[in-house]
Amino acid sequence: MTRLRLAAFLLLPLATAAQGPLATADTSMSRLSAASSPEGAPEADLIVRALERTDVFPGVEEVYASRDHAPIWTAPGDARLLLARFEDARFDGLTAADLDLERLRALGASGDAADRALRDVLLTDAVLRLADVLLGRRVDPEQIHEGHWFLTREAQRRRATPAATRFREPLASDEPARAVLAALDALQPRHAEYHALRQRLREALAVDLSVVQPASARLPDSAAVYPEVPLQRPDAAKIALLRLNLERWRWLPDDFGDAHVLVNVPATTLWLRETSGDGGAPEAVLTMDATIGQPAPAWQTPVLSDPIRTVSFFPTWTPTITIQRREIIPEARLDGGQSLYERGFTVSRGGRTMDPRDVDWERARAGQYRITQRGGPLGELGRVKFVMPNPHWILIHDTNTPEEFDADERALSHGCVRAADPGALADAILTRTNGWADGRASGLIEGAPRTQGVRLRERFPVHIVYFTAWPGEDGTLETFEDVYGRDAELAAALGLELPARGEIASAP
Numbered sequence: 001m002t003r004l005r006l007a008a009f010l011l012l013p014l015a016t017a018a019q020g021p022l023a024t025a026d027t028s029m030s031r032l033s034a035a036s037s038p039e040g041a042p043e044a045d046l047i048v049r050a051l052e053r054t055d056v057f058p059g060v061e062e063v064y065a066s067r068d069h070a071p072i073w074t075a076p077g078d079a080r081l082l083l084a085r086f087e088d089a090r091f092d093g094l095t096a097a098d099l100d101l102e103r104l105r106a107l108g109a110s111g112d113a114a115d116r117a118l119r120d121v122l123l124t125d126a127v128l129r130l131a132d133v134l135l136g137r138r139v140d141p142e143q144i145h146e147g148h149w150f151l152t153r154e155a156q157r158r159r160a161t162p163a164a165t166r167f168r169e170p171l172a173s174d175e176p177a178r179a180v181l182a183a184l185d186a187l188q189p190r191h192a193e194y195h196a197l198r199q200r201l202r203e204a205l206a207v208d209l210s211v212v213q214p215a216s217a218r219l220p221d222s223a224a225v226y227p228e229v230p231l232q233r234p235d236a237a238k239i240a241l242l243r244l245n246l247e248r249w250r251w252l253p254d255d256f257g258d259a260h261v262l263v264n265v266p267a268t269t270l271w272l273r274e275t276s277g278d279g280g281a282p283e284a285v286l287t288m289d290a291t292i293g294q295p296a297p298a299w300q301t302p303v304l305s306d307p308i309r310t311v312s313f314f315p316t317w318t319p320t321i322t323i324q325r326r327e328i329i330p331e332a333r334l335d336g337g338q339s340l341y342e343r344g345f346t347v348s349r350g351g352r353t354m355d356p357r358d359v360d361w362e363r364a365r366a367g368q369y370r371i372t373q374r375g376g377p378l379g380e381l382g383r384v385k386f387v388m389p390n391p392h393w394i395l396i397h398d399t400n401t402p403e404e405f406d407a408d409e410r411a412l413s414h415g416c417v418r419a420a421d422p423g424a425l426a427d428a429i430l431t432r433t434n435g436w437a438d439g440r441a442s443g444l445i446e447g448a449p450r451t452q453g454v455r456l457r458e459r460f461p462v463h464i465v466y467f468t469a470w471p472g473e474d475g476t477l478e479t480f481e482d483v484y485g486r487d488a489e490l491a492a493a494l495g496l497e498l499p500a501r502g503e504i505a506s507a508p
Helices: 002-011 025-036 040-052 060-065 078-092 101-108 113-134 153-160 176-187 192-205 236-249 321-335 338-342 402-406 422-433 440-446 486-494
Strands: 259-264 269-274 283-293 304-313 345-349 352-354 370-373 384-387 411-413 417-419 452-465 469-471 477-479
Touching: 040 060, 040 113, 060 113, 078 101, 078 113, 078 176, 078 192, 101 113, 113 176, 192 236, 192 469, 236 469, 236 477, 236 486, 259 283, 259 422, 269 422, 283 402, 283 422, 304 422, 304 440, 321 338, 338 345, 384 422, 411 417, 422 440, 422 452
Parallel strands: 259 452, 283 411
Antiparallel strands: 259 269, 269 283, 283 417, 304 384, 304 452, 345 352, 345 370, 469 477
């Protein structure tokens, strides 16, 4: 019965601000009348009682205390404007239960003063809950994806400010409904992909109830309830996937940079994108395949944003202690270091460099030696790497095994991103940052091996993201394998059921 009630909400037509006359000059007069009427004190008492009998969102009590418990939503049309936005929040991935919409609708039909006070409190509560969601504060990705998701400083600052603090001024405005709606709109991610996914969710929810329930089980037309999507519905998997990926967009910085590299891990795809300068959505200048970290937790490619500062040609490679322990030393023990020698590795300790064949690998421990591979065609990092200083040792680089890009499964690296066309990427970046002629960087890559680093005059942003649903062209939806199981982790944190995907239609 709960699912059935929740399915009617998703199918109701979107309320709009055009459904009735808007309060204009009468708004201020109504508020002045309410504040100065002899009933002002009783209204405050009713607000206090409503707060006492309701489990409200953090900050709601402080909002009312700061105004001596006077009601907020007293002008004609306030509630209608807010409810229209709350209904629209289903396309941001929320459900009716998230904002207590069923109770708000029921209270709207009551003429009881206590119910009006309770509705006032619940409207404020829903405002702060929705704001909290749009701020990306509903769950903490750094906790649910521990060690594999790193927020930018901008995102951390945004999340650090509670919704009640951020909405203090809009709620105290002479026209709080309009001020709050403007503030909520400002919180939505500006990325075109977010709004495209939002549209895909709108389309997925726009189905007739008859495809979900038999006629005998349908609700009467007058039922003012907003149900969730029953899991037997064909679009249930798509809807769940859209909700999860909309949530992820709210954790990212709003500004990716005019020109930037974007890597979507599940898609194993790298783009160099650039805006046209007219404020439009960025367009892909380059698109190429990529390989990503292996599914084992130690090797997963994390979500992060860091700028490229240096492009290094024919780079040396110094394996981390973890790679030494798991791969380098076990390999050396098999043949006494012969394969390391053939692949251009040197070993040093205390300032003394030695041939890897002269090391007692049976007694060697990870971290005991500095192990380095010289740059060249056999180098593990290939012919070029793009250095993004970060504590996680994540780079973008070439590979000495280009055939890996033909594989169906491309989760192959130790966490770094390998680019299928690093020469084109180096050209695109260095022409933009250092004024190089097009083809100069790729010419170095194709030339004789010589290790050299080029410092960028301008840092070049890189954003490594994790989306299992992506808006395709012409209204389609691209979906990708959840290679690291992060959909299930996020669904559990949000309390969402995650039905099996099956075949998710690409068309709306």
